[in-house]
Amino acid sequence: MLTAKPELNNRGVVLCVEQRGRGQHVLACNRRAERLGVHPGMPLSEAISSSKAGRHTLHVEPHDLHDDRLALGELAVRCEQYSPLVGIEDSQAPESLLLDVTGVPHLFRGEDNLVHKIVEDFLLWNYRVRVAVADTLGAAWAAAHFLVTGETPVVLASGHTKALLNLPLGGLRLASVTVDLLNQLGISQIGQLAAFPRSGLKARFGPDVLKRLDQLNGRCDEIVVAHRPLPEFKQRWSSEHATTDNGVIERIVFHLLQRLTSVLQDRQQGIVKLECRFECEQEKSMLLEVDLYDATVDTKHLFELVRLQWERRQFAAPVHEIVLVAQGRAPLSWRQCELFADGTRENPRQLARLVDRFSSRLGRDSVVRPRLRPDAVPERSYVDVPLAGSQKKNSRHHKIRMAPFERPLCLLVEPAPIEVIAGLPDGPPAVFFYRNHRHDVAHHRGPERIETAWWRGPSIRRDYYRVETTAGQRFWLFRRLQDFHWFLHGEFD
């Protein structure tokens, strides 16, 4: 693990200054400043006066978090030569780079060679660096900050975390408030803290203390979040001569798709979401998005889906650039073909293609599979899950606990107000009028009261009746309990 401290200029004397409540303080300084007696943490005025005593003028630079982060990002990119996964530590003012070197050291003939190469390279780039390698991110961080002296890197052997127990609490990456509090209580070393019972620690100092301890010991996983996202799968065509010829554009899109799918196929990946951008001259670009039910690299199929959307639009101006990006990718699943193709019905690929075509032409939200929810209010008793492009296909579904014909098959989008004549005040309906027809109620079941809880916004309070008319037709009516108006909500069609 390594810590980098970017410096703006190696030759001049540079100071970074941090604003604090009690005036300006030195945050960092270079070696020449150190030789003048300046050290991090001292007040700025004191640093300036000490430099004047040595007949030197200090160059003072305000500390800029944003620039710091940018410089660290650049270093992270440079460090990709040592590890496939380089991240920046997750904090407000990050100053450490995290490298996952699992399976890497043998490429550099051992961990020692690797860390020495890193230190040498950083010196070439005019940076001082503190490097430590350990089993966990937490241990490496602590070692880099408190075990490394000068520029000699530290490599902690596997399972060798005892050396860390004597380190100060700062090695735990805790909030300074917590560290101060622990110091007041006489706890100054990691080992002291680790000796306490866990339950008490959590109750007194919050869950963060335990988390950091576990991350140090490796009892709890910590992942390196890559600084740069994975490479984009993108194909681009551009030309000085813009075109509106559909035939030409079709051929270009097909060609780009072929290149895109062949790149993905090499990585055993398929497209789940495809983005197609047509840049037009002096006009807004046109964007087509294709969501798929299943990952695919079938160029013809993808091309058909793009064309389904494209058919309905027209280019406002000549197209001079086309960009295809595989926004969503998933591993390809290989299915063995059946030699005696008997069950074409259960062919998931056929259905996937149908769903893709639907989603492409009708829109993703128009091709759905319902998921039931445990809610008595009919409008909220299910949600539509789009079939294309949804990551969680097996989301939680509540089993149906309803008898057949308990609810109508045809539920009106908006309950229709109806006029009802009831035999008794507040009683069940006897006659109602719906779509200019008079319906005499022969039988009814109910009332079934459905209410929403008060914490769910505008409350719904209804008394539902399942009614059968003298003609045998069945309807679902309700009386709104707030104002006793009647509505027809569904037909048992």
Add this chain to the structure above:
Amino acid sequence: MKTAKQTTQDDIITALREQARRIEGAKRPEGGTVVSTGCDDLDRLFPENGIRRGSLIEWHGKGQGSGAGSLALITARQACADGGALVVIDREGTFFPPSALSLGIDRERLVVVRPANARDELWAIDQSLRCEAVSAVWGYVERLAARSFRRLQLSAEAGSGVGLFVRPLAMLGQPSWSDVRLLVEPLPAGGRSPQFRVEIVRCHIGRAGSSAAFEVDEAGPEKAGAIVRKVSHETRALHLDSQLAHSAGAYRKTGTE
């Protein structure tokens, strides 16, 4: 000439009907698979003792809340027993999935499509019927031009799925390319399980006009595949699977959250 005179009128009609069937459906397989509706008595109403795959069936409900849609959906469930998907075309947005699932529809094989206009609706039905992975297409279809209807019929033959269209009574007079047109008339059941009279209004082969009354068993029989319950001399039960059997009183909920 003498023999021609001897042939009865019925024989001529049968021969002509067979000829017409061959002309209309050249691609139609001779002995295509027939699916049962789940009730023997309902099957018997159909000319081929069930629903032939690759055909379109129209269900005309007499008035609102007639139960035609539910009967068609139960039939769709039977057609999907071969592992294929069920596509529900819901342009109006009135299809209520919990009710369909309570009728025994498998959620994992259900695809609900909500086209925005009539053109997209027709396209969606056509695509679904053409897809071999789809066993049944169910939907409320109001207006359908004769030419589009013919196209759908050819698609159904190509994909060998079953198209079940629930249509209003007013559309009964319109030209149709469906194999069978049924009229579903609700019967007063006295507050018990829903009862219907199903009448074959028109069919390609066989004779129209036959009808029978049925009852859909709400509670479900004790055992799966049990003999259908005979309610009266003309009412027969079209039962649902035993997995649906729930006691009628256990499900009443009051505003649970």
